[in-house]
Amino acid sequence: MSRMSALERILTVLEGNIPDRVPSCILGGDCDFVYRFMNSPYALTEEDMFQLDRDKISYATPFIHAILAKFSSADILPGGINAKIDMCWKLVGGALINLDFSDNILSQSGGAYEIFVKDDGIPHTWYMGPELLNKEHIEIYWEKEKELKPRRTQFRDISKITKVMLEKYDIVISWGTAGPFENCVLGIGLANFARFAKKDSNFLQQHLNFQWEAFEEPSLKLMLKAKPDVVMCGDDYGYNLGLQINVKHWRKFIKPILAKYVKLVHDEGAKFILHSCGNIGEIFPDFIEIGIDGVQSLKPQNNNLRMYREKYPEITLLGTIDDSKMLIYDSPEYIRNSVKENIELLGKKGGYIPGPTNFLLDHPPENVVALFKAIQEFGKY
Amino acid sequence: MCAKLRGIPAAIYSGLWKLKIFGKLNKQFPDTPIKLIVYVTDHPPAILIKINEGDFEIIELEEVKEVNDLEHFDCEGYLAAPMSYILKGPRALMKGKNDGEVNMKNESRIFLILGKIISLLG
Numbered sequence: 001m002s003r004m005s006a007l008e009r010i011l012t013v014l015e016g017n018i019p020d021r022v023p024s025c026i027l028g029g030d031c032d033f034v035y036r037f038m039n040s041p042y043a044l045t046e047e048d049m050f051q052l053d054r055d056k057i058s059y060a061t062p063f064i065h066a067i068l069a070k071f072s073s074a075d076i077l078p079g080g081i082n083a084k085i086d087m088c089w090k091l092v093g094g095a096l097i098n099l100d101f102s103d104n105i106l107s108q109s110g111g112a113y114e115i116f117v118k119d120d121g122i123p124h125t126w127y128m129g130p131e132l133l134n135k136e137h138i139e140i141y142w143e144k145e146k147e148l149k150p151r152r153t154q155f156r157d158i159s160k161i162t163k164v165m166l167e168k169y170d171i172v173i174s175w176g177t178a179g180p181f182e183n184c185v186l187g188i189g190l191a192n193f194a195r196f197a198k199k200d201s202n203f204l205q206q207h208l209n210f211q212w213e214a215f216e217e218p219s220l221k222l223m224l225k226a227k228p229d230v231v232m233c234g235d236d237y238g239y240n241l242g243l244q245i246n247v248k249h250w251r252k253f254i255k256p257i258l259a260k261y262v263k264l265v266h267d268e269g270a271k272f273i274l275h276s277c278g279n280i281g282e283i284f285p286d287f288i289e290i291g292i293d294g295v296q297s298l299k300p301q302n303n304n305l306r307m308y309r310e311k312y313p314e315i316t317l318l319g320t321i322d323d324s325k326m327l328i329y330d331s332p333e334y335i336r337n338s339v340k341e342n343i344e345l346l347g348k349k350g351g352y353i354p355g356p357t358n359f360l361l362d363h364p365p366e367n368v369v370a371l372f373k374a375i376q377e378f379g380k381y
Numbered sequence: 382m383c384a385k386l387r388g389i390p391a392a393i394y395s396g397l398w399k400l401k402i403f404g405k406l407n408k409q410f411p412d413t414p415i416k417l418i419v420y421v422t423d424h425p426p427a428i429l430i431k432i433n434e435g436d437f438e439i440i441e442l443e444e445v446k447e448v449n450d451l452e453h454f455d456c457e458g459y460l461a462a463p464m465s466y467i468l469k470g471p472r473a474l475m476k477g478k479n480d481g482e483v484n485m486k487n488e489s490r491i492f493l494i495l496g497k498i499i500s501l502l503g
Contacts, residue, residue, distance in 0.1 A: 098465050118385065121398070
């Protein structure tokens, strides 16, 4: 088989076929990783940045497209480190709002985030908690519908960015959006979700419908106008041992809206990937029912990957390379062997796009390079 | 966890830190030194931003209690506005200035510099 482009490779896998070799994926990395990378032997050079600036490649965290481009081969970027990445991510859209009862600036979900700088001088952005703490808060939030509507300008450059990353660096950008569970729970909190689900389900449904109509559906429609090839929706359903909420509540409140996301994306001819942390095996049959093409994250300690591969061959498994322990503490050689084993276990018949299970934080750059070099080395069919 | 900056000062710091780590502070701000103040009136303290020869400093100005206090500082420009105006962008700030809700000195320089910082916040 002749060499495929990253896009052909990714789409071939997501369509259930076998590409020329196993593709790779990554979400991105925060400032901690940027600091480590820029102080490593792999750091972007003046020459790299001259080309990246000319191509208008983004340096913004946590998607760090400029750093991911450095993983290309030297024929693409002269200082490239030849540890190919086939697909990355970028979330798009999202409003900031101000509500009278809160001192914080809130995200569109109603959750509070804060940027802070530690003593080591490295900035971080953290989710600080829900701010819509009761029905009254939620009803005041509903009054902000106009401010929550996505702005067309936020989606203006999608086609341009996608085209440059694809044509010049052979990297697919999967365009990102937050899912209905995260949008709801980051704003009202898990305890309120569970309470309303049990005692005031009409109100919870009204809130979920509000978010769908106010910004979820309009954002998706604006994004899809740019004709992306792949959309990745972030919606963390799991914790280490299972779902964060009762599966009946997931099926009643979340699944129908998630199905609308998938339908909109498929109607425009794009593929739909779900990013969800934690153990989510219980709802894999639901993913198949609503037509999800791939599931990303899948930390091996929390998920029975062998079982997923055998029982649900329709779904492409993405991620699976443990970012919380192995990629931080183990050696490049250990990581290389682990990637080899994973490809043998999960990728023999396609359906596998390995990469770190989440954003890179305090990960040694040499381990990340070892990971992508190993995918290149052992990913041949 | 010990944070040396939070909130608005940390947000401005974050944008400048990203420019610095990629070696772009000098290119983005060739005409240094730069000294300007941002005062989000409902999210104090005001902050003094200093950029000079590829490095930067963010200084919290606890002593600023009202907009008039900004006149006493040695800086080339300042922006003093409530958060709701800042979130809505330059057009809202200019309207706020006309309505007397926003105070700015040397606004073209302020917009240029803050625009460069915000573009890398990501």
